[in-house]
Amino acid sequence: MKCKLLENIKINEDYYLLKFSREGIKAEFQPGQFVTVKLPQQVPGQRLGIPISIYQADTSTFTLFIKILGEGTRILAHAIQDTELDILGPLGQAFTLLTNKTVLLISGGVGYPPLRFLKDKLKDCQITWIHGGKFASDIFPCDHAYTEDGSRGEKGLVTSDLRDILNNQKFDMAYSCGPNPMLKAVASILKDYDIPLEVSLEEYMACGIGVCYGCAVQVVSNDEQPLYKRVCKDGPVFHADEIIWE
Amino acid sequence: MNLKTKLNKLVFQNPITTASGTFGSEMEEYVNFNKLGAIVTKTITKERKAGNPSPRLYETEWGLLNSIGLQNPGVESFITETIPLYEKYQTPLIVSFSASTQEEFMEVLSRLESVNSISGYEVNVSCPNVENEGLAFGVDAQVVNELTAKLRKLTKKELIIKLTPNVTNIVDIAIAAKEGGADSLALINTLLGMAIDPMTGKSRIMKKICGYSGSAIKPVALANVYRVAQAIDIPILAMGGAENYLDVLEFIYAGASMVAIGTANFYNPAITEKIISDLSQHFSKYNLTMDKIRGKSF
Ligand SMILES: Cc1cc2nc3c(=O)[nH]c(=O)nc-3n(C[C@H](O)[C@H](O)[C@H](O)COP(=O)(O)OP(=O)(O)OC[C@H]3O[C@@H](n4cnc5c(N)ncnc54)[C@H](O)[C@@H]3O)c2cc1C
Numbered sequence: 383m384k385c386k387l388l389e390n391i392k393i394n395e396d397y398y399l400l401k402f403s404r405e406g407i408k409a410e411f412q413p414g415q416f417v418t419v420k421l422p423q424q425v426p427g428q429r430l431g432i433p434i435s436i437y438q439a440d441t442s443t444f445t446l447f448i449k450i451l452g453e454g455t456r457i458l459a460h461a462i463q464d465t466e467l468d469i470l471g472p473l474g475q476a477f478t479l480l481t482n483k484t485v486l487l488i489s490g491g492v493g494y495p496p497l498r499f500l501k502d503k504l505k506d507c508q509i510t511w512i513h514g515g516k517f518a519s520d521i522f523p524c525d526h527a528y529t530e531d532g533s534r535g536e537k538g539l540v541t542s543d544l545r546d547i548l549n550n551q552k553f554d555m556a557y558s559c560g561p562n563p564m565l566k567a568v569a570s571i572l573k574d575y576d577i578p579l580e581v582s583l584e585e586y587m588a589c590g591i592g593v594c595y596g597c598a599v600q601v602v603s604n605d606e607q608p609l610y611k612r613v614c615k616d617g618p619v620f621h622a623d624e625i626i627w628e
Numbered sequence: 629m630n631l632k633t634k635l636n637k638l639v640f641q642n643p644i645t646t647a648s649g650t651f652g653s654e655m656e657e658y659v660n661f662n663k664l665g666a667i668v669t670k671t672i673t674k675e676r677k678a679g680n681p682s683p684r685l686y687e688t689e690w691g692l693l694n695s696i697g698l699q700n701p702g703v704e705s706f707i708t709e710t711i712p713l714y715e716k717y718q719t720p721l722i723v724s725f726s727a728s729t730q731e732e733f734m735e736v737l738s739r740l741e742s743v744n745s746i747s748g749y750e751v752n753v754s755c756p757n758v759e760n761e762g763l764a765f766g767v768d769a770q771v772v773n774e775l776t777a778k779l780r781k782l783t784k785k786e787l788i789i790k791l792t793p794n795v796t797n798i799v800d801i802a803i804a805a806k807e808g809g810a811d812s813l814a815l816i817n818t819l820l821g822m823a824i825d826p827m828t829g830k831s832r833i834m835k836k837i838c839g840y841s842g843s844a845i846k847p848v849a850l851a852n853v854y855r856v857a858q859a860i861d862i863p864i865l866a867m868g869g870a871e872n873y874l875d876v877l878e879f880i881y882a883g884a885s886m887v888a889i890g891t892a893n894f895y896n897p898a899i900t901e902k903i904i905s906d907l908s909q910h911f912s913k914y915n916l917t918m919d920k921i922r923g924k925s926f
């Protein structure tokens with residue numbers, strides 16, 4: 383589907399917000415789902431669509447929140463207004479939506495966008511959001527921020543005070559997105575407190591629609607052979623208990 | 629326009645099919661399956677196969693590295709869960725399968741023979757043969773010949789042997805398959821490839837050496853198809869980097885009766901339908917038929 387870029391907003395040197403027209407896309411966008419975006423011109427080594435979470439959506443538009451990591455995201459982030467980009471989606475399984483609960487959101491770096499969309503869709507929930515990043519430029523609106531260099535919020539990792547937070551408040555549910563080592567640490571702490579956790583995972587993708595089995599993540603099984611699920615089709619959202627963390 | 633073509637026993641409305649492992653029922657949303665010449669399914673094995681650890685994919689300049697490791701649910705689940713998803717279409721269904729011993733190849737084929745909606749088989753001989761020091765079945769002409777002959781006895785349906793390009797002389801293997809009783813040949817499976825992060829030295833793919841596909845391998849695929857077509861008289865299902873109707877024409881001129889689209893499905897899931905429509909326009913415009921151009925490269 384060709385989607386027109388309506389607006390490109392620079393947040394800082396590394397992060398950009400891209401707002402698209404969703405004309406022609408009938409499916410509803412749900413938090414945790416993603417799209418794949420093809421670059422506006424053919425670039426060697428960057429011909430596959432780039433998977434990006436949905437950051438916001440309404441009846442006529444959807445917005446992506448992009449961090450420049452390599453060549454692909456750099457070109458995307460600099461796409462100019464009115465460009466038509468080839469987009470597939472919305473794809474994948476969404477977060478479970480709750481009403482009237484106490485909820486903890488935990489994100490790291492570019493794990494921020496899917497939780498932002500989730501926050502908008504959690505009805506009548508009491509939400510605490512903790513977010514961490516390397517530098518001040520990786521920090522976005524939240525309740526408690528952490529940076530590795532201490533340049534913004536608390537100095538440390540997003541998990542630094544997690545036990546204190548959990549000792550002080552009861553949560554019905556938690557959601558997390560960020561780098562794998564962070565998710566692994568979060569999952570292990572929340573397990574101690576018996577709080578259900580949904581995580582959104584990232585894996586290298588080719589098709590994005592469940593065909594190629596390239597985006598495998600190992601899940602718990604009672605078979606002696608390992609069991610792999612597809613991040614693009616069976617996820618990207620999984621129950622943390624299901625995942626075998628490397 | 630008349631895009632009709634055939635392999636040995638099967639007739640197809642057009643020469644475009646899907647390369648095993650790059651297409652599945654998930655594509656229904658993007659492609660009208662009834663428009664395809666045939667559908668080739670992802671390779672299955674007797675028992676469930678877990679596949680390889682991640683990362684399994686890496687995109688190179690003009691190709692793709694993959695190390696899926698034949699992840700599949702096994703033949704029983706394939707018959708009960710997957711086959712019914714295709715039964716609502718008229719398009720001929722070609723089932724790809726593999727195994728690690730000759731006996732197991734025969735068991736899988738016997739099991740598949742009970743399914744009426746299967747039109748033919750593509751035998752994937754690119755996997756390790758545990759009876760022959762783990763060398764791929766497809767690298768040994770004698771083994772290919774024996775295996776083909778054993779499978780031939782079990783089915784009257786179209787029996788396609790899919791060849792690996794990772795051999796000294798693909799023509800020897802092609803002859804062995806033909807003499808074993810193959811109806812047709814599919815070529816090529818992926819080349820061997822690898823990519824390394826130059827900053828750290830870490831392999832991009834967990835299993836390190838893996839399968840290389842996509843437009844980068846098209847010249848290699850064309851050369852293999854051309855050589856086999858020149859050497860022996862047997863229908864060829866060609867694949868390897870075909871992304872558009874012009875690539876398909878090249879393969880037909882080289883000697884292919886059918887062309888499968890693989891990696892290109894990942895750039896655009898609707899690509900097969902577009903190729904068929906472009907090819908049809910081209911055939912109309914130049915008043916072509918398959919017979920007029922197949923193998924006519926000069
Ligand atoms: C489900 C999902 C949701 C995501 N959501 C966001 C988001 O909201 N915002 C955001 O900025 N980024 C998001 N990403 C990450 C984004 O896809 C990568 O940053 C991007 O692919 C990097 O491409 P590049 O060319 O810039 O970098 P490269 O230099 O090519 O690679 C940098 C890193 O990205 C990974 N990567 C490269 N290509 C792919 C691919 N085809 N599929 C998956 N990973 C790849 C590589 O493993 C590498 O670690 C998401 C990824 C997934 C899987």
Ligand SMILES: Cc1cc2nc3c(=O)[nH]c(=O)nc-3n(C[C@H](O)[C@H](O)[C@H](O)COP(=O)(O)O)c2cc1C
Binds near residue numbers: 649671817845889
């Ligand atoms: C992700 C992926 C999975 C594949 N899986 C299979 C498979 O299960 N069985 C098989 O015979 N070939 C498999 N192949 C090889 C393709 O069918 C094809 O022979 C090869 O990719 C060359 O064609 P292409 O360049 O158009 O992709 C796979 C290729 C890719 C890229």
Ligand code: FES
Binds near residue numbers: 586590615
């Ligand atoms: S990217 Fe192909 S199955 Fe997930």
